[in-house]
Amino acid sequence: MTTVNTPLIALRGIRKSYGGGGHGAPATDVLRGVSLEIHAGEFVAIVGASGSGKSTLMNILGCLDRPSSGQYLFDGRDVSAFDADALAWLRREAFGFVFQGYHLVSSETARENVEIPALYAGTPEAERRARATSLLERLGMGARLDHKPSQLSGGQQQRVAIARALMNGGRIVLADEPTGALDSASGAEVMALLRELASQGHTVILITHDREIAVQAPRVIEVKDGMVTSDGGPAERVGSAPFVRTHGAHGQASAIADLREAMRAAWRVMWGNRFRTSLTLLGIVIGVASVIVMLAVGNGSQQKVMEDMETFGSRTMFVAANPVSSRERGAPLTLDDVRVIADTPNVEAVAPYIEDRVVVQRGSVDHNTEGGGTTLEFSKTLRWPVIEGAMFDEVDERQVAKVAVIGQTVRKRLFADGSNPVGQDILVDKVPFQVIGVLAAKGSSGGEDQDDRVVVPLSSAISRLYGHPNPTWIAVQIQDTDRASQTAGQIEARLAVQRRSRDVRIWNQAEAIRVQMATAQTMTVMLGLIAAVSLVVGGIGVMNVMLMTVRERTREIGIRMATGARQRDILRQFMAEAMLVTSVGGGIGLLLGLVTVLGLKLFGVPVLFSTAACALAFSFSVLTGLIFGFMPARNAARLDPVVALTGE
Known part of the structure; x- marks a missing residue:
């Protein structure tokens, strides 16, 4: 059981290497045996030149990356035993990240960006909205709640990032070059905010290459060539208790709430890329409409043939002398x-x-x-x-x-x-x-x-x-x-x-009708299958677009993972987008198919509308999204958080 004297973070001989592994290139050691302890309530600055390994150290501290060797103890627990969901929980409940590049989701408003960690924590919508509003107002962003990142200045975006870091409590604030992209006035405001957070009992870990920034922290740790070269030692702490596990405080969000939020985000992404979405929808629309029209024409023709052949009865045969x-x-x-x-x-x-x-x-x-x-x-x-x-x-x-x-x-x-x-x-x-x-x-x-x-x-x-x-x-x-x-x-x-x-001949009309009916049914099925091919083609189009979307939104995926999204959250998000595209396309295709069938009927073409065919076509379109959206969604869910964050 941990006590107040147990370090919140303890690193023991942490090493991190890249490359090697039988690929011909030698391994590169970025961290070479880093050991340090950070207690709850400390304000620590980790300083080092570019390439010194400080950013890699921050990624390991924030559980965005795993060390190649060594031991990382968080509140006395060995992090190496944590699976992907446990690491996501730790990032969500313990850490709040403030990045140099802000890392805000471009399609979300300031308030919605701040709400993201609480969303993955299962906080009720009203509660998380109220807390996000309160945090932004506290940081002077009350008038910018509904502004998107592109409508905010660099200093304002960094304030939103700080509010997001505090959303779930922000017990540990990890700030990676938080002033690097800001002018001096905005940088001074951000540092003042970090000092204020430290004074309120938050554990603040500042990563910077600027010694003038670093000396504002009570404790400065210098990193050079992947090793700690100096450490000011434990700083005075401001009455902070050890980390208290709050896992399950809100519980996980309900399946309905998760799905609703995923659909909302999916719709916003679709609307933000209307032209590309329209092209993607086109394949599904044509596929669904084709299935409905083809089956209606096939069934109508089949019915007409049967009516013509049943002139003298479908169960009748004739005997004549021969x-x-x-x-x-x-x-x-x-x-x-x-x-x-x-x-x-x-x-x-x-x-x-x-x-x-x-x-x-x-x-x-x-x-x-x-x-x-x-x-x-x-x-x-x-x-x-x-x-x-x-x-x-x-x-x-x-x-x-x-x-x-x-x-x-x-x-x-x-x-x-x-x-x-x-x-x-x-x-x-x-x-x-x-x-x-x-x-x-x-x-x-x-x-x-x-x-x-x-x-x-x-x-x-x-x-x-x-x-x-x-x-x-x-x-x-x-x-x-x-x-x-x-x-x-x-x-x-x-x-x-x-x-x-x-000396008699028998005209077996009943058998002829049966064969004709079987032939007509086969033709109808064939028409339906031909139409279904266009749905499959549309599904392949959805998969290609979703793969492209994953590639374009790699950084967003990293942001969501850094704020506590689990793999299944990312999987659900991208599956929701794929299924929303195919559902909307299926709905439009259904309407287009019905209009086309009515038009053909007005022109005297024998058609037979089938509710089952409509349901089948629409269900197949949704199933297409489920099948063809799974691989891109799975690829997104399996991305490494630190790799995703650095993606373009």
């Missing part, structure tokens, strides 16, 4: 064949159909059309409803009733006067029939007008029109389309036994 050879006529289909088909597994309904050309007449108008005789299962099997009147029923079939249902084309020809055809009589091949219903429009299929027909009960067609009971073809509705090919094979086998010959 001559054995060109010299043999072949036996016609029979009603016994219909019964055999109806007894086949997976068959739900069967509708035999006798057709031939007939002439229909009404008054002085006659029309050559397709005549058909069928059963009650016609509408169900072919999915062809009656939209006016009714379909004939079992009674009509039994009584060989002279009733008919007409198609839309026949209605237009015979009832051009606009009268209601239901209940009126027409002649079919000079046989009078009463119109009891009008079929729904089907349109054309295979170049043939499906609506140009008149349909009568099968018994009536046999007895009154054609004089034979042989169906021209038989419509078959199945239950399970996945078994369509199997069912067709069973029908063919059963009819071969029934007819003693394999």
